[in-house]
Amino acid sequence: MSAPVARKLLERREQALGAGAQLFYTEPLHIVRGDGVELFDADGRRYIDMYNNVPCVGHGNARVADAMAAQQATLNVHSRYLHEGIVSFAERLVALHHDGIESAVISCSGTEAVEVGLRMARLATGQRGVIATDATYHGNSEAVIALTLAAREPEAHPDLATIPFPQRFRPIEDGLDDTELADAYLDQLAAAIGHLEESGHGVAAIVLCSILANEGLPDIPGDFMARASQMVRDAGGLVIADEVQAGYCRTGRWWGYEVTGFEPDIAVMGKPMGNGLPLSATVASREIVEGFRTRTRHFNTFAASPLQAAVGHAVIDEIEQRGLASSVSEIGRNLKAALVDRAVGCSWIGDVRGHGLFIGVEMVSGKDLAPDRARAVEVTDRLKERGILASNAGAFANVLKLRPPLVLQQSHAEEFLSAFHAVLQELDG
Template sequence: MTATDDLLARRNRALGAGAPLFYEHPLHIVRGEGVYLFDSNGRRYVDMYNNVPCVGHANPRVVEAMARQQGTLNVHSRYLHESVVTFCERLAALHGPQIESVILTCSGTEANEVAMRMARFATGKRGIICTDATYHGNSEMVGALSRLGRAPSPNPWVRAIPFPETYRPIAPGLTGEALCEAYLAELAKAIADLQESGEGVAAMILCSILANEGLPDIPDGFMPRAAAMVREAGGLVIADEVQAGYGRTGQWWGYEVTGFTPDIVVTGKPMGNGLPLAATAASRALVETFRAKTRYFNTFASSPLQAAVGMAVLDEIEQRDLLPNVARVGAALKDALAQRKGVSATIGDVRGHGLFVGVEMIGADKAPDTVLAKRVINTLKDKGFLTSNAGAFANVVKIRPPLPFSDADMAEFLVAWDETIAELAA
């Protein structure tokens, strides 16, 4: 038995068998630096997946801020602390005027639950609309939205619509305006069904770039028109920016890329670069209505430590000018992978925004090839590049490196990608 096998056996006893791990042969990672991870044997891997350390593993500015604040003061949220106020002001100011106030939490799940409850309090309705291949978190309430497929939800307050895409359109032959209209018709049905059921429409919640759905190319005009329809029905629009936000697309927010204005914005993973930090941001009226109707607090949220680390992350993004890097390197990476579609029939589509790219692996007649996608990510791992698979059919190779990912890192990855595709085709 190897040391890794022994650690895995201990893990199964300590955590309980079934706790998720990546890859056929799990990695024992012991150190990170920038966009790199190192295993227990000292081997270096290029991290092409983790959006938690968005400004890089072991980022010196974040580490210093964390240590300094923890060595000075860290308490719960029921004391005044200037840094907490300043951080929330900075975060709200990164949005438009409709976003004024912030509720800090520790996870995206919690922040999305706050957002959904906020929408219910504001509208007096219960109904939530999501897509049929989404994921927004793990709690009972938020988990009720996860990956529902085309079957009706067992929860009477949930309606899932087909996620809008151009690669596998909802009806054969539909393109352009007709395709957009077809997806909007599905949304109209969901709205009408919720209204007729008596649940009403509290909110539509969407990842701004539909990350878990596989980063589909969304029919032009769908997102702003869908938002308008929900508001006309009396509901609010929640943008889940846990994956799409914090510069991932080359702009601060995914909703800027897909062209709509949310009422409530949820952020998470990248905010603390590894420290648990998430947020629900909205107008002051929405936030204060929520606060008036709940006794909500979180022992570890709105803390001086969260604020110090949160501001260090914002400083890194702004002072290192990372958004232009994301836009430039991400566009080059997407273009390079798109050029490879013609080289291999197994590459069906290349999609994404900034440093978030998805490569759809297919078989005959565009059939999703989940097995091949898993072989790709495991082979890339063996070559020193960490990715994963995602999407409605789990056949999309998910490429999402930290924001400082460079041209040199991209060049190395493309060599490994070409070798991987050639080896798997042999």
């Protein structure tokens, strides 16, 4: 697409949507088609998608598209009728979790699923206080975005408390071994619990992405997640695992909490569940779910529909029948190892970390390893010019975020590594 045509489309977009709607890249892309892990722009140029986890079983997936079309052509109604499909999908979904997860509330977005989880926890415990990390993001409704805002606006959110996210790269205190470092972060959690109890709000829940994705995929010290979960339960609260990014085999296991070593009381899922169709869920024990339903009469016209069920089944079928968990583990392990090798001797790569096909490359500058957001933006722009789509994220927006569809093949990973190596050479002169 020529520059004048692209500018005209951008002008129309700003008129139609209002200026300020976010776009990736210094020069935005006009994407018109997808196939597997490949995207194509208006000029037919091919890109490898190293970012989008929504189409987890691939752009344009035939099984998902066929299931969607067939169900829509047959029946799609709200959830106030009996339907075999939605019952069997909910049964299948909860069976993928640990034994304490028994029932599901189906929704349409991760934000809604998290909000349902918060309401469940507050109703089940009779408390209001919620704990999150100081660099979290769980959604954008007024109630859920408050978890993100609480760290910088504590006075506006008295029933929320935040803790520094646990990490090894920029530890809360230097010179500690792994156990001591976990202890230091748990001391922060103890203080947050104490604050909520003293304020009279009590502890309803802690909400954590199970791999701390938005925080930048930090290496979590020791057994922090398991011990933190127990501390919250000892205070009368519940543990909510946000699996919107971490779940659906993103890490090589079905759930991120399996990788980081804890079992939640409530788990929330979203993005990849429908491979593009709006589908999310909040799962917990039957007691917690029924307590929520009895006291809220929660309903969503578009949730728990036959269409969602058909697509939800198709996505799980693809993951299981194509052996994607195993593929994600192997390709992700190879990709991370190659990135670690390429980082050797590069002064502006501070760390490479992650799980399965969710990898972060932290960009830094100077001897003090200061976060370098500008370098991360430059790297993503240069990768785009070489046909690779990625983005920057993390607490300081300085982490190259690699989160491709699960159907990524080793050949695609090699193409990415070749492009990344070329960018390293360019930037190192």
